[in-house]
Amino acid sequence: MSKLAIEIQGLRKTFGRQVVLDGIDLNVETGTVFALLGPNGAGKTTLINLLTTLVVPDAGIVKVAGHDVVKEKKEVKRSISLTGQFAAVDEVLTAEENLRMISRLSGLSASESRSRAAELLRRFDLADSAKKKVKTFSGGMRRRLDLANSLVADRPILFLDEPTTGLDTVSRRTLWDMILELKQQGITIFLTTQYLEEADQLADRIAVISEGRVVADGTPEELKARVGGEVLEVRGTGDVVLESIPIDGSVRDVSRIINELSARYPSDTRIAIRKPSMDDVFVSLTAKPKEEIA
Numbered sequence: 001m002s003k004l005a006i007e008i009q010g011l012r013k014t015f016g017r018q019v020v021l022d023g024i025d026l027n028v029e030t031g032t033v034f035a036l037l038g039p040n041g042a043g044k045t046t047l048i049n050l051l052t053t054l055v056v057p058d059a060g061i062v063k064v065a066g067h068d069v070v071k072e073k074k075e076v077k078r079s080i081s082l083t084g085q086f087a088a089v090d091e092v093l094t095a096e097e098n099l100r101m102i103s104r105l106s107g108l109s110a111s112e113s114r115s116r117a118a119e120l121l122r123r124f125d126l127a128d129s130a131k132k133k134v135k136t137f138s139g140g141m142r143r144r145l146d147l148a149n150s151l152v153a154d155r156p157i158l159f160l161d162e163p164t165t166g167l168d169t170v171s172r173r174t175l176w177d178m179i180l181e182l183k184q185q186g187i188t189i190f191l192t193t194q195y196l197e198e199a200d201q202l203a204d205r206i207a208v209i210s211e212g213r214v215v216a217d218g219t220p221e222e223l224k225a226r227v228g229g230e231v232l233e234v235r236g237t238g239d240v241v242l243e244s245i246p247i248d249g250s251v252r253d254v255s256r257i258i259n260e261l262s263a264r265y266p267s268d269t270r271i272a273i274r275k276p277s278m279d280d281v282f283v284s285l286t287a288k289p290k291e292e293i294a
């Protein structure tokens, strides 16, 4: 595959009078993890639907694995797999039956399907639950099975629409490890997420979309650098942040600020110095309250 797994130029999509994507330009390099962030309704799922040929663009050039999503739909479909927002597994079947069914549907023989299912169950830590019906599974197990299902066919590009929404912290971290393992195998991963930490932990590059446009595109570090340097926080009871003061990181600057603070706060007041977080990036770029996206 060429250096770019995904190329998007001047992409526009409207639904009726609503302009959802208003001139999107993005590139995703082969073998990397790319995270798309944006507030609710920003058009993240629409962009995934366009890239996976489920929706047709109004204007612009969109290429996936070097193929045009409009003119070479079949070739695009052969290069991708998609895990949507809602687990697409059959509840009344066991984990193994689900995987074998998908394997058969994707053209593998009965014995190939059996060994593919066994391999995927092992890889996604589901071997002990292989014979259990999916309706008895936890949310994390379902997501892992869903991810396994989308890997039945060996495809170089994987789309994940909010892969960990609703999962607890442990299941989320397990899934992150699995996503990073897929990247190590050379798979390009394009994911959308509402969790800023997820993008920060997983992605080589992040794009933030807001009101139909890309408002930032870069590595997590580049995006954090855009919102400024370190801040000194003054913390009160219950770790509540009382003040956030930008600093330049020098002894001179920090000691001046601490002198000022010691005149205003009791001497046991806690302070902390922290780097900007993805939360700071998101809030500064989209100007929407954080509660809306978390």
Ligand SMILES: Nc1ncnc2c1ncn2[C@@H]1O[C@H](COP(=O)(O)OP(=O)(O)OP(=O)(O)O)[C@@H](O)[C@H]1O
Binding pocket: 015, 016, 020, 038, 039, 040, 041, 042, 043, 044, 045, 046, 047
């Ligand atoms: N098929 C459709 N017909 C009409 N409007 C649509 C259609 N699909 C999406 N929209 C509208 O496009 C906008 C973007 O929706 P989309 O689902 O892409 O956003 P999102 O960023 O994925 O949001 P969320 O984070 O809530 O999943 C929304 O206002 C939605 O109502």
